Amino acid sequence: MASRRLSKGWLLAAAGTVAVLGVVAYVLRPPERLTAKSGSFLRDGTAGFVLTDIAYALGPDGQDTPACPQGMSMDVSQIFAASPAGKRRSGEDDESYGKRLEEGGKTLSAAPDGSNYCLHPELAPIDTHARLLTNASARADGIDLDGKVSRSPADARSGRLDFVGVDGRRGVDNQFWRAVGCNRSYQSAGQSNGFKVEMLTGSWGVLVKLDGVDDLRNDDDVRVGIHANADPLQLSPTREALEYATYAVDPDARFRASTRGRIRDGVLTTEPVDVRFHHVVNGMYMERPLRDARIEAKLSPEGVLKGYLAGYTPVVELYDYQFGFRNGRDAKGQPTLARAxxxxNGAARVLGHTCAGIWQSLHRMADGHPDSKTGAFSSISTQYRFEARPAFVVDPPLREKMVRND
Structure with a gap:
């Protein structure tokens, strides 16, 4: 009898253990929506992604290398310090000298009539202290945008040489890197390599959506949407972007782009299309355009899309959103010229350039969309590296319907 009770007790304990383990397994198992019906992030031929990381695709540091044989670009305080008037005076302490350099730099930041060169860079004289990454052996990240390998003597004389990629590929169009590659802020430890802080705080975001996908490894015809995000990026307590969150596409048609693409050996490549994203700096709301943009990115079995978004940025708009902020608006849509x-001016001093020097470098290195009358290039090849993770991408009408039905 005791033996039967022991056996029965053991069975009950074992059953309880199995039940507990089942609960634990259920808790630890990802929700069904994370793996979809077939264990894939692809559902009914559709896959959505939200960018979780983005930065300029540049290249190996040029500082203290033959890539920048004349050294690095200088800011106005450094330029003043190199002049006879900027030499340190006998007995001048660090604080006094620093203040004098700051004031001396201000005299180089404006025209005689007081027009500030960051607001009016076209009025400034040539900045002879701006440096370009024209070295022919310099490498760069990115992809070939125009199907050409521009490495001729004429290309070398113009400074618009295509790069040989870090991975050895030829014909990489990344003239933005030539324009800023000898600027200390765009080295690997520089402050200008990335700009995703505002993205993580919810000010802007980018979505990618694939439709008509039959095969995630090889598919010759895929519809691709590249859109601005209407919703803040959803983060974990450790500030990691959450996968499989739901995001709405920006309702403004200017921030929606659709194109065709193909997947070969797990690499997504798209046809050129003009795209436009939001950009926020210091409470100034701007736009980041990219003409003839295309994606080349590896698609992992887990749904991570990682690679390049590249195209041509109009030079004037690039200057405005990255350096001059002249077209910035506040949250109410009002101009922010004083803040700009x-x-x-503050960024130029901290980051090691002059507004005039950057303006001139961007125009000199421009390589896209020549003016029909003058032939002058109006845009500059620009490469971004990005990583995107699975998300549910919906358009505003669908999202509104979902909310009403909850």
Whole structure:
């Protein structure tokens, strides 16, 4: 009898253990929506992604290398310090000298009539202290945008040489890197390599959506959407972007782009299309355009899309959103010129350039969309590296319907 009770007790305990383990397994198992019906992030031929990381695709540091034989670009305080008037005076302490350099730099930041060069860079004289990454052996990240390998003597004389990629590929169009590659802020430890802080705080985001996908490894015809995000990026407590969150596409048609693409050996490549994203700096709301943009990115079995988004940025708009902030608006849509001037001048001093020097470098290195009358290039090849993770991408009408039905 005791033996039967022991056996029965053991069975009950074992059953309880199995039940507990089952609960634990259920808790630890990802929700069904994370793996979809077939264990894939692809559902009914559709896959959505939200960018979780983005930065300029540049290249190996040029500082203290033959890539920048004349050294690095200088800011106005450094330029003043190199002049006879900027030499340190006998007995001048660090604080006094620093203040004098700051004031001396201000004299180089504006025209005689007081027009600030960050607001009016076209008025400035040639900045002879701006440096370009024209070295022919310099490498760069990115992809070939125009199907050409521009490495001729004429290309070398113009400074618009295509790069040989870090991975050895030829014909990489990344003239933005030539324009800023000898600027200390764009080295690997520089402050200008990435700009995703505002993205993580919810100010802007980018979505990618694939439709008509039959095979995630090889598919010759895929519809691709590249859109601005209407919703803040959803983060974990450790500030990691959450996978499989739901995001709405920006309702403004200017921030929606659709194109065709193909997947070969797990690499997504798209046809050129003009795209436009939001950009926020210091409370100034701007736009980041990219003409003839295309994606080349590896698609992992887990749904991570990682690679390049590249195209041509109109030079004037690039200057405005990255350096001069002249077209910035506040949250109410009002111009922020005073903040723009202060921010642009402050950034130039901290990051090691002059507004005039950057303006001139971007125009000199421009390589896209020549003017029909003058032949002058109006845009510059620009490469971004990005990583995107699975998300549910919906358009506003669908999202509104979902909310009403909850």
């Amino acid at each position: 001037v202060a921010s642009a």
